[in-house]
Amino acid sequence: MPQLNGGDDLGANDEMISFKDEGEQEEKISENSSAERDLADVKSSLVNESETNQNSSSDSEAERRPPPRSETFRDKTRESLEEAAKRQDGGLFKSPPYPGYPFIMIPDLTSPYLPNGSLSPTARTYLQMKWPLLDVQPGGLQSRQALKDARSPSPAHIVGPFCWEFPGQFHLSNKVPVVQHPHHVHPLTPLITYSNEHFTPGNPPPHLQTDVDPKTGIPRPPHPPDISPYYPLSPGTVGQIPHPLGWLVPQQGQPVYPITTGGFRHPYPTALTVNASMSSLLSSRFPPHMVPPHHSLHTTGIPHPAIVTPNVKQESSHSDISSLNSSKQTDAKKEEEKKKQVHIKKPLNAFMLYMKEMRAKVVAECTLKESAAINQILGRRWHALSREEQAKYYELARKERQLHMQLYPGWSARDNYAANQQGKRKKRKREKQQAESNEHREYFPNPCLSLPPITDLSAPKKCRARFGLDQQNNWCGPCRRKKKCIRYIQGEGSCASPPSTDGSLLDSPPLSPSSAVPSPSSKESKPQTEQMQPLSLTMKPAHQPLHHPHLLAGPPPPSLAQLENSAAAGKTPGASHNGALEHGDVSSSRQPGSSVASSLARPSASLCHSHSLIPSTAPQPLSLVTKSIE
DNA sequence: GCTCCTTTGAAGCGT
DNA sequence: ACGCTTCAAAGGAGC
Numbered sequence: 001m002p003q004l005n006g007g008d009d010l011g012a013n014d015e016m017i018s019f020k021d022e023g024e025q026e027e028k029i030s031e032n033s034s035a036e037r038d039l040a041d042v043k044s045s046l047v048n049e050s051e052t053n054q055n056s057s058s059d060s061e062a063e064r065r066p067p068p069r070s071e072t073f074r075d076k077t078r079e080s081l082e083e084a085a086k087r088q089d090g091g092l093f094k095s096p097p098y099p100g101y102p103f104i105m106i107p108d109l110t111s112p113y114l115p116n117g118s119l120s121p122t123a124r125t126y127l128q129m130k131w132p133l134l135d136v137q138p139g140g141l142q143s144r145q146a147l148k149d150a151r152s153p154s155p156a157h158i159v160g161p162f163c164w165e166f167p168g169q170f171h172l173s174n175k176v177p178v179v180q181h182p183h184h185v186h187p188l189t190p191l192i193t194y195s196n197e198h199f200t201p202g203n204p205p206p207h208l209q210t211d212v213d214p215k216t217g218i219p220r221p222p223h224p225p226d227i228s229p230y231y232p233l234s235p236g237t238v239g240q241i242p243h244p245l246g247w248l249v250p251q252q253g254q255p256v257y258p259i260t261t262g263g264f265r266h267p268y269p270t271a272l273t274v275n276a277s278m279s280s281l282l283s284s285r286f287p288p289h290m291v292p293p294h295h296s297l298h299t300t301g302i303p304h305p306a307i308v309t310p311n312v313k314q315e316s317s318h319s320d321i322s323s324l325n326s327s328k329q330t331d332a333k334k335e336e337e338k339k340k341q342v343h344i345k346k347p348l349n350a351f352m353l354y355m356k357e358m359r360a361k362v363v364a365e366c367t368l369k370e371s372a373a374i375n376q377i378l379g380r381r382w383h384a385l386s387r388e389e390q391a392k393y394y395e396l397a398r399k400e401r402q403l404h405m406q407l408y409p410g411w412s413a414r415d416n417y418a419a420n421q422q423g424k425r426k427k428r429k430r431e432k433q434q435a436e437s438n439e440h441r442e443y444f445p446n447p448c449l450s451l452p453p454i455t456d457l458s459a460p461k462k463c464r465a466r467f468g469l470d471q472q473n474n475w476c477g478p479c480r481r482k483k484k485c486i487r488y489i490q491g492e493g494s495c496a497s498p499p500s501t502d503g504s505l506l507d508s509p510p511l512s513p514s515s516a517v518p519s520p521s522s523k524e525s526k527p528q529t530e531q532m533q534p535l536s537l538t539m540k541p542a543h544q545p546l547h548h549p550h551l552l553a554g555p556p557p558p559s560l561a562q563l564e565n566s567a568a569a570g571k572t573p574g575a576s577h578n579g580a581l582e583h584g585d586v587s588s589s590r591q592p593g594s595s596v597a598s599s600l601a602r603p604s605a606s607l608c609h610s611h612s613l614i615p616s617t618a619p620q621p622l623s624l625v626t627k628s629i630e
Numbered sequence: 631g632c633t634c635c636t637t638t639g640a641a642g643c644g645t
Numbered sequence: 646a647c648g649c650t651t652c653a654a655a656g657g658a659g660c
Contacts, residue, residue, distance in 0.1 A: 373636080
């Protein structure tokens with residue numbers, strides 16, 4: 001696993017990437033080669049940290065976290081945000097025990113696996129320990145009120161820190177809950193974390209006795225007390241230990257991983273995605289009372305949301321009747337499954353988890369509906385995340401994989417691959433990429449967006465695609481190591497992520513509420529540089545403006561708000577509006593060969609190259625480009 | 631009704 | 646070991 005600057009761990013890197021005051025960014029950039037550091041390595045280190053920490057105690061997530069950084073702009077911003085949020089929500093959603101959270105995680109109120117039910121005593125105890133402000137008595141008035149409040153569209157529970165990027169659209173959050181799903185569930189369930197209590201022999205849940213190995217029918221031994229309540233088991237030990245979730249399944253007939261016979265497009269409970277802490281995130285998927293009807297069971301006997309049987313719609317009902325009937329139908333179901341070939345989906349990776357969590361927020365903030373556009377925004381935000389924040393999702397993803405491995409020891413991604421290959425599907429990607437490489441269309445960033453670059457996003461973005469295998473000497477280091485292309489990141493970051501006024505790079509703090517995308521009314525007066533996200537400034541060549549089609553074309557690039565609003569207008573982001581976009585730089589085009597876009601982009605073919613091929617070029621804040629607009 | 635789009639990351643397959 | 650490809654989520658759009 002690549003290490004940064006001498007194998008520093010996350011914590012060390014955390015210091016290295018510390019969120020500096022904006023004023024010192026520029027000189028840091030110039031004097032420190034870390035500005036060009038390998039983002040892939042950063043991410044790798046995140047994963048590495050996640051893996052290396054997997055054996056660490058999981059019951060004290062806060063303790064594992066690095067101590068609060070020295071107060072910085074970002075911290076101040078966050079603190080103020082959190083304080084504001086606390087004031088707003090009355091403390092219901094307490095800030096995670098984790099300094100530097102840019103937002104307050106809200107439990108997924110809609111997980112279908114969280115029917116209105118009471119927390120188990122152990123779970124409640126755990127809540128009391130980790131979430132003193134969430135000490136809600138199960139089924140009590142307080143919990144009901146909390147649920148009601150949490151469901152309420154009141155901005156007190158929705159807005160606040162979530163809108164720090166879109167203060168101008170603050171009100172939008174009032175319209176749409178942070179997380180919207182068809183099923184409303186107990187809001188606190190996501191906060192229920194695994195506790196050793198659940199697996200301690202001396203303190204098994206009442207239903208633990210029913211924990212029987214689904215394969216062998218032999219009751220499983222109690223969970224070893226020394227086993228982490230998460231997923232501490234190595235894959236090799238899978239199957240030799242009791243499944244940490246096994247005790248959940250028989251209890252109420254509602255699988256934690258809600259399996260239905262129907263095409264379940266939401267296989268993994270989104271409870272995982274919105275959390276109050278990382279530890280609670282994953283565990284939230286397996287609350288004891290969240291066992292949906294056993295419409296289908298995996299061979300392991302443990303239902304899993306990742307299991308999808310095609311061509312059958314999901315039954316949303318969680319009635320007890322269905323639960324009772326489920327046992328009778330099990331045999332028939334199994335037979336059906338054999339026919340239908342149960343589809344176990346892949347575990348979500350870090351970014352997918354992030355997307356699931358943040359999608360609703362982006363939808364609410366941007367009034368976007370197109371997933372493609374939303375994903376682009378999320379992709380940029382993902383890059384803008386701090387290492388800490390990303391690490392959270394890497395950790396979650398790791399646990400997801402471990403859980404998945406435990407649930408389906410024999411499963412392989414190849415299964416899905418093969419299944420689809422047999423069916424039909426997908427070849428286009430390869431064809432498309434080939435076509436793109438032939439056209440050699442250039443990735444051309446729009447500096448003002450968190451939306452897609454102006455040109456076709458499907459254009460080659462990475463060194464591999466850009467230079468080809470025969471020009472690997474032109475590749476960036478990460479690409480050579482099969483890591484994330486830093487040039488692509490730089491280019492994309494500079495395009496998509498708004499820079500701070502000082503030109504800070506990765507280290508730059510996220511947008512403060514005041515610097516977030518302004519409302520349509522305020523965007524005019526707001527310096528665009530303040531609308532940009534942290535990654536944006538990466539090594540923008542000073543001469544780039546000269547090559548920038550935006551400048552060549554004349555019209556200024558649209559602002560983030562403009563673009564997002566344009567996307568919200570119902571068209572593909574960037575398809576309308578001013579500047580180069582109107583010159584045919586239609587993003588997300590399904591026609592890779594979009595002529596005008598290509599022709600406009602082609603002059604800048606060396607744009608992204610210039611970032612890296614001319615490393616001596618003094619990085620220049622992208623803001624210089626965008627400022628000229630005004 | 632199926633596929634595409636769009637993102638990142640994980641993993642499988644082929645060389 | 647490396648490169649390429651697919652799949653995971655999401656939902657509107659297009660065919």
